[in-house]
Amino acid sequence: MAAKSDFTLPFVISAGIHIGVLVIIALGVDFSDKPKPQPQVSAPAMKAVMVDQRLVAQHVEKLKAEKRELARKEKARQDELERQVTQARQKRESEQAQIKKLEIERKLKEIETKNAVAAAKAAQLKQKQEKEKAQQAEKVRKQKEKEREASEKAAKKAEVKRKQEEAAAKKAADDRKRKADAERKRKEEAERKRKAEERERQLQEQMMQDALAEEHTALSQTRNKQVMSEVQRYTSMIRATIQRQLVVNESMRGKSCRIFIRLANDGFVTGTKILSGDSVVCRATKVAINKAGRLPVSSEPDVYDKLKEINLTVQPEFN
Template identity: 65%
Template structure:
């Protein structure tokens, strides 16, 4: 747009210059040569008319020359003006071109600045996004740490409550243990006292029983000895002897029923002849003397006897 307006002014100036030159040429052709007189007959009025006409022509020529000179001066002035305008137009065009160049430089500078600004804005946006992400990450980390802190506090509270409960339970258990220990101590003390009393009673009873038992044992042993002698006498009565048995003997084992019935008999050691005779005598007797008293019978139900033949 600015370049087309700059071209219009020089074109107008050039067109004006050419038109002026054409006008000057036309004037120069029309008025430089004086008009030639037409041959006429010689007469005074004619000469006077010619002189008058010539004067007019001269005046007219001078006028034309003056007009021409004025026109040339005007043309020179116009040309000078046109030149001045052309110079001004050129200067204006150069200034405009410089302005356009400066504007282009400014435009490029602004584009560069805009580009830098866009890049800076983009970088700032990226930085802002990064800062936002870092802030979000930091907030997330803060919330996570806050949750961990809360969880730790809750865990600590639960642990403290559990420890308190355990301590209370331990204290209660210790009190229960002490109570049971005290009860156990008292029970053992009572049992010990009871045992002591029972032991004293048992000792007294044992002493009494020992005294009685000793008396009874003497009685039992006396009865056992008496019944043993009776059993031996019964076997001797049924024993068939001869002179070959003199000085010899046999040990026999006898098992008796409560009524004295011989359950079994067995020779253990001794002279074979005496052992056969002793076993035959026992079988012949079939029933041996025993006591009806249990403690005496218990000592007689299984008896070892040494059978020795007796001679008159």
């Protein structure tokens, strides 16, 4: 508004000057019927008008420059206000964040305090429990000590009784010995005759037993060979059953796994344990055994007895 006023006043002055010039020119005009020569505007007057117009233009440019400067200052002021507002907002946000941080820290300290109190209570409870446990242990120790003393007392009493019984038994034995000596001498002759007859009988029985033992040994060796042959056959069948269920790949080529297998009398697998070998092959072997579920076993007890717990080496086969 102030800029508009500054512009209006020079304009009014300039307009007044122009009007004055026109009035002066008009006063010099003759309005009679006879036409008179028009007075010529002097060079100084024209020059004055041109100077005034130039001053007005300069003043207008000055006013525009001042207006621009005012606009620049106003913008700078507005920018400063916005900066101050932004700075105040940031400061307020920072203060709010600090307050929030302090609140979080306060809550954390409250939690730490609660945890410390809980830990203290737990430590007190643990100390109380340990004290009670120690008291109970001491009570048990004292009870065991009493039992030990009672046991030692009973043992001493039993030892006295045993010695008394041994003495009585020794006396009775001596009496029996004296009687037995007489009886022994009587029987010795009869016994000598009986032993002679017994030696003859035992000699004959020994000869018969030796013959039977030789026959039994021969039969046992034959049966052992049969059993081992059956064990080998069933071991091969077990390995073949596992091989059929074994999923192989090229990474297993040339590798093996040694595994312990426990079998029920119907062939059901009750337990396995990896002994050694490649981890991939061993894992696949356990999967194959679990998939098979039951493995071949003999119904003959002596063959099954050698198959119920076996160590088996499994090596993947490739076509």
